[in-house]
Amino acid sequence: MTRLRKSNPLPAARSILSRRFEAWRVQTLDAEHCPVRDVLNAIGDKWTTLIVMVLAAEPQRFSEIQRAIPDISKRMLTQTLRDLERDGMLTRKVFPTKPPSVQYRLTALGQSLLDPLAHLVLWAESTHAEIKSARRSYDRLAS
Amino acid sequence: MTRLRKSNPLPAARSILSRRFEAWRVQTLDAEHCPVRDVLNAIGDKWTTLIVMVLAAEPQRFSEIQRAIPDISKRMLTQTLRDLERDGMLTRKVFPTKPPSVQYRLTALGQSLLDPLAHLVLWAESTHAEIKSARRSYDRLAS
DNA sequence: CCGGATCCTAGTCGATACTG
DNA sequence: CAGTATCGACTAGGATCCGG
Numbered sequence: 001m002t003r004l005r006k007s008n009p010l011p012a013a014r015s016i017l018s019r020r021f022e023a024w025r026v027q028t029l030d031a032e033h034c035p036v037r038d039v040l041n042a043i044g045d046k047w048t049t050l051i052v053m054v055l056a057a058e059p060q061r062f063s064e065i066q067r068a069i070p071d072i073s074k075r076m077l078t079q080t081l082r083d084l085e086r087d088g089m090l091t092r093k094v095f096p097t098k099p100p101s102v103q104y105r106l107t108a109l110g111q112s113l114l115d116p117l118a119h120l121v122l123w124a125e126s127t128h129a130e131i132k133s134a135r136r137s138y139d140r141l142a143s
Numbered sequence: 144m145t146r147l148r149k150s151n152p153l154p155a156a157r158s159i160l161s162r163r164f165e166a167w168r169v170q171t172l173d174a175e176h177c178p179v180r181d182v183l184n185a186i187g188d189k190w191t192t193l194i195v196m197v198l199a200a201e202p203q204r205f206s207e208i209q210r211a212i213p214d215i216s217k218r219m220l221t222q223t224l225r226d227l228e229r230d231g232m233l234t235r236k237v238f239p240t241k242p243p244s245v246q247y248r249l250t251a252l253g254q255s256l257l258d259p260l261a262h263l264v265l266w267a268e269s270t271h272a273e274i275k276s277a278r279r280s281y282d283r284l285a286s
Numbered sequence: 287c288c289g290g291a292t293c294c295t296a297g298t299c300g301a302t303a304c305t306g
Numbered sequence: 307c308a309g310t311a312t313c314g315a316c317t318a319g320g321a322t323c324c325g326g
Contacts, residue, residue, distance in 0.1 A: 046318080078289060
């Protein structure tokens with residue numbers, strides 16, 4: 001019975017982060033209280049990160065956010081803002097003007113998300129071309 | 144007609160990253176070729192990041208990955224692995240043994256994702272308690 | 287201006303059964 | 307062992323109408 005030997009480790013740098021992942025992996029990944037799953041579930045949807053990034057520089061009003069993200073519907077903007085408020089990522093302040101106006105502002109917790117998010121954005125920008133290229137190759141072979 | 148003044152900027156540090164976001168915001172966010180949307184769409188699903196993290200330390204076989212992520216179905220594991228392969232994040236190597244065995248290994252591109260991902264994981268772990276607490280408060284008020 | 291309420295569709299995901 | 311195929315449930319998300 002032919003069997004694969006224990007697969008050899010990746011050639012180069014097993015960074016500290018890699019080992020961190022290993023430690024993480026043996027941890028609770030099975031449960032619903034896994035932080036990673038919970039967080040990814042929260043920010044992995046279509047609009048959350050975009051909204052957080054729009055609010056990064058300064059607080060914005062509902063309609064300002066909507067203008068910044070042209071193709072979001074009011075429904076999803078409202079819902080996503082509510083979820084973010086629920087998670088303590090932003091505060092919602094109503095000004096009793098006429099017509100009313102509502103300002104959304106990142107909390108300290110929300111701002112703390114900007115840093116890891118920025119790393120992801122930079123990675124996205126720097127690898128986007130390569131990913132698209134890989135996709136084209138793959139699809140070309142599959143055709 | 145009462146109208147809100149231009150909202151005042153956040154008190155503290157407008158970091159370099161914040162300004163980076165501002166620059167990013169004026170850019171193409173409207174289109175489908177926006178890198179951020181594309182990438183978030185790719186890694187924002189339920190399993191992608193978990194699989195990448197499982198493969199972080201060393202290449203793994205199909206069933207090894209499945210054991211590491213107990214509640215993933217074969218269907219989703221296969222599909223997510225295919226998507227990752229298509230995006231050039233990992234390579235798939237079939238050993239013509241009997242029964243067959245397939246090894247999945249992160250490419251350099253896939254490994255480059257580990258770094259931004261690690262930041263996100265650390266953030267998730269360090270803020271998870273606070274987020275859950277915020278959620279409880281919110282839900283308590285809504286009840 | 288800022289939503290809430292409702293309806294509806296398209297995609298995501300899981301369960302199960304089957305194959306080389 | 308490592309998948310594929312098919313079905314059906316669930317849900318994210320869009321369109322539209324309405325209201326303070």
